[in-house]
Amino acid sequence: MSHRVADALGYKDMDNISAASSRHNSENLPYVHKVGVPPKQNLLKEIAGTLKETFFADDPLRQFKDQPRSRKLVLVFQALFPIFEWGRNYSLSKFKGDLIAGLTIASLCIPQDIGYAKLANLDPQYGLYSSFVPPLIYAFMGSSRDIAIGPVAVVSLLLGTLLQNEIDPSENPVDYLRLAFTATFFAGITQFTLGFFRLGFLIDFLSHAAIVGFMAGAAITIALQQLKGLLGIKKFTKKTDIVSVMRSVWSAAHHGWNWETILIGMSFLAFLLVAKYIGKKKKKLFWVPAIAPLISVVLSTFFVYITRADKHGVQIVKHIRRGINPSSLNEIFFSGEYLAKGFRIGVLAGMIALTEAVAIGRTFASMKDYQLDGNKEMVALGTMNVVGSMTSCYVATGSFSRSAVNYMAGCNTAVSNIVMSSVVLLTLELITPLFKYTPNAILASIIISAVISLVDIEAMTLIWKVDKFDFVACMGAFFGVVFSSVEIGLLIAVSISFAKILLQVTRPRTAVLGKIPRTTVYRNILQYPAATKVPGILIVRVDSAIYFSNSNYVKERILRWLADEEEQLKESSRPGVQYLIVEMSPVTDIDTSGIHAMEELFRSLEKRDVKLVLANPGPAVVDKLHASKFHEMIGEDRIFLTVEDAIVTCAPKMDLEP
Structure with missing residues (x-):
């Protein structure tokens, strides 16, 4: 295997790959990829990169690179007055x-x-x-x-x-x-x-x-x-x-x-x-x-x-x-x-x-x-x-x-x-x-x-069909202007728009995932009725970054999913949940409150004798999990590249078929 592939898999050298491959071959298990940890960035460079992406995502200075001073002056003038740019070809x-x-x-x-x-x-x-x-x-x-x-x-x-x-x-x-x-x-x-x-x-x-x-x-x-x-x-x-x-x-x-x-x-x-x-x-x-x-x-x-x-x-x-x-x-x-x-x-x-x-x-x-x-x-x-x-x-x-x-x-x-x-x-x-x-x-x-x-009218009808909350914002602004004043209508429009943002941030969507038959794909069981749950394993996906504004809700919602699942299993006299896998690919970022919530989730699961597993965390999330030592708390072998890798590893330990 090439060093480029090794780097992509997150291994530091080829010896690790050989050791990992030998271990999995000896255990007669499919090969499981490790989650790579991004290199540590300089703090100033990280801040500069964030600011650049926020305010200069279009990179307005790229046209000035490698240009003589006289040309730069011309480009600045044309940037201020575009007529002198397109006017040359008029x-x-x-x-x-x-x-x-x-x-x-x-x-x-x-x-x-x-x-x-x-x-x-x-x-x-x-x-x-x-x-x-x-x-x-x-x-x-x-x-x-x-x-x-x-x-x-x-x-x-x-x-x-x-x-x-x-x-x-x-x-x-x-x-x-x-x-x-x-x-x-x-x-x-x-x-x-x-x-x-x-x-x-x-x-x-x-x-x-x-x-x-x-x-x-x-x-x-x-x-x-x-x-x-x-x-x-x-x-x-x-x-x-x-x-x-x-x-x-x-x-x-x-x-x-x-x-x-x-x-x-x-x-x-x-x-x-x-x-x-x-x-x-x-x-x-x-x-x-x-x-x-x-x-x-x-x-x-x-x-x-x-x-x-x-x-x-x-x-x-x-x-x-x-x-x-x-x-x-x-x-x-x-x-x-x-x-x-x-x-x-x-x-x-x-x-x-x-x-x-x-x-x-x-x-x-x-x-x-x-x-x-x-x-x-x-x-x-x-x-x-x-x-x-x-x-x-x-x-x-x-x-x-x-x-x-x-x-x-x-x-x-x-x-x-x-x-x-x-x-x-x-x-x-x-x-x-x-x-x-x-x-x-x-x-x-x-x-x-x-x-x-x-x-x-067509736009209003489409808004009603697509998003009822958007329609409330639309009608709130409309009736505010018609029955009160222009400024009141505008205030209502802005208030409802912000309320929607706050609602989406503080109450992100979560979903229980199941396996699509004859594939290694895991999807929302409500959206795909054919998707089946893996016995003894509950897979939950969080569809948002985890911040201070929603971290407690995410933790509590995951625990409610677990409680509902265990209640159903108990009623049908089936074995309880042994592993809870959190699918984190939509989680673009996490802050200290989010990590604290994950620690509390881990402790709550320990009391229930359920093991916490993370699947496919992004680079920003992985970096912060390592910085907070959370990966040591749950164990390096509990973070996987995909849900399938997590299932492959966890299922044999429960004496279950993959």
């Missing part, structure tokens, strides 16, 4: 696709931005500002080819709700606007910090189920908020829960509804929904729902202007400030009572915006089969929001509806964002006065048609 054919995509998403974003700004209780121009500067910054720093940047409905609603809880926008519009810029600044700082320090894994604590429920609840809330514009109601509740909104709607039914507004809103809402249906049924007609909002704005504005419907109670936009983004650096609260409030709101809005953008970016990256650098995305999103807060923008992120249109329109690179930004610039400089007679009902219709897709 061509006219790619620009054609980006131009069409950019123009298409611009036609969608302009009416949406005006409506989303109203969701945030801001003047319409701030929505347009947020689709001018942030997309330009992202185009230079972002790594996604398909994501379209700008204000989005959920973040706009969240920001508007949290801001108006602190300052009434109608009574103090100046400080409200300043607080919005402050929140945007800290949203960007939060995103940048998470990316720079490679802490993006924190957003993964918000589960997919919780996000689905939160988004659906937010969509319902946003749609309900649009009833004010759709029905022409002047006095409307500032609360977002469904009970308050419906009470406000019905209380205004006798004198607050305007039939002209309802006619305009419902007609164009039907038009938008039909356009969306056409685009969904025929992918080649993706441009129909993309340009439908702009067509609706143009037609409704023209209709209101020629009929002077604004004189008959139809509410209109009235005025959008002309010109590009003014500086807002001096408007940000860097001190005073609103600093802490802006920080709190910004962190929350930044995390939600980041979660949405990363999810969208990953979705389209997988569809086009390219890698998305999550930490680089966070740095790009954070930078654009920090710069945006200084240029009269509020929180911007990736929009799913616009990104989907961008993808279907044939975008090739982030240049489509530059094209969109250029169109918004022209709009701000030349076209904004034309939006004066745009009815609010149209903006409400556009927002309702946009957020309907956030209610993902």
Whole structure:
């Protein structure tokens, strides 16, 4: 046998192998492999390796190895600004696709931005500002080819709700606007910090189920908020829960509804929904729902202007400030009572915006089969929001509806964002006065048609089928948003997600294993009814690392398995259990509490005259078992490479067949 095989089996030299082989041959037993002990690592190297795997699993520095200093500077610059990397291979054919995509998403974003700004209780121009500067910054720093940047409905609603809880926008519009810029600044700082320090894994604590429920609840809330514009109601509740909104709607039914507004809103809402249906049924007609909002704005504005419907109670936009983004650096609260409030709101809005953008970016990256650098995305999103807060923008992120249109329109690179930004610039400089007679009902219709897709019934159904606990998280977030508020729904979503993590950590699964006939494979007897138990031996598998949080439970659960097994054997008048084998292949790690629990398990089994055997412990577990001298407590001959090896060794000692 070669030395390589010897090393793999854990033997120090060939003499040990010869001795082991001779011993097993003399006893006429199949050869049993020993469990290898990994070499002892330097403490500093072990810590460095753990940190590297946690924060630098993608090894971002590998491209800098063996490179001259000048080349390293170029690579650093390209890492910060990916446009200078892919831009070298940019061509006219790619620009054609980006131009069409950019123009298409611009036609969608302009009416949406005006409506989303109203969701945030801001003047319409701030929505347009947020689709001018942030997309330009992202185009230079972002790594996604398909994501379209700008204000989005959920973040706009969240920001508007949290801001108006602190300052009434109608009574103090100046400080409200300043607080919005402050929140945007800290949203960007939060995103940048998470990316720079490679802490993006924190957003993964918000589960997919919780996000689905939160988004659906937010969509319902946003749609309900649009009833004010759709029905022409002047006095409307500032609360977002469904009970308050419906009470406000019905209380205004006798004198607050305007039939002209309802006619305009419902007609164009039907038009938008039909356009969306056409685009969904025929992918080649993706441009129909993309340009439908702009067509609706143009037609409704023209209709209101020629009929002077604004004189008959139809509410209109009235005025959008002309010109590009003014500086807002001096408007940000860097001190005073609103600093802490802006920080709190910004962190929350930044995390939600980041979660949405990363999810969208990953979705389209997988569809086009390219890698998305999550930490680089966070740095790009954070930078654009920090710069945006200084240029009269509020929180911007990736929009799913616009990104989907961008993808279907044939975008090739982030240049489509530059094209969109250029169109918004022209709009701000030349076209904004034309939006004066745009009815609010149209903006409400556009927002309702946009957020309907956030209610993902198919995803909810799948969550119900796959994991009932996930469904509880989904519904908790949904009802929390709909019946209380956006922040309460988010809190419920996070709380249930953490509760699930704690439950899985503190109560890991265990299973009794049996042997699959005519094989050396041992599987869960509940999953495989054909699997049979080995007489006199109980095999238990622990499906989790053993830590302080679950060590006592694991010990007690194993003892309960043993008690149940002995009770069954006693009832059938069969011999009791002599060996308890713990299958440890799923046990990736163990701490001192876990080892202490194993010691207690060993002592409990000794009192019952049952021998403890371990099978297939991993390298981290073996290392800690040896460091704690646990292997000496149970004996070196009680730790095996596989369950089969343990059975082969234990069964003859009981005068049983293997």
